[in-house]
Amino acid sequence: MCYEQSKVNKIRNINWITIIPNLIKDQGCFITVGAGHLSGEKGLIWLLRSNRL
Numbered sequence: 575m576c577y578e579q580s581k582v583n584k585i586r587n588i589n590w591i592t593i594i595p596n597l598i599k600d601q602g603c604f605i606t607v608g609a610g611h612l613s614g615e616k617g618l619i620w621l622l623r624s625n626r627l
Contacts, residue, residue: 584616591621
């Protein structure tokens, strides 16, 4: 993945971390993302865990 795409993924992940809790709070939800959004310190897995989700 190029630097620019990695930067875009980090920005999207940070934006999504404010949206995802509202999606899953009251009902079940299936969320699909590309593999590039999952790993690293600003990946969705790390961000969700750090927010206790």
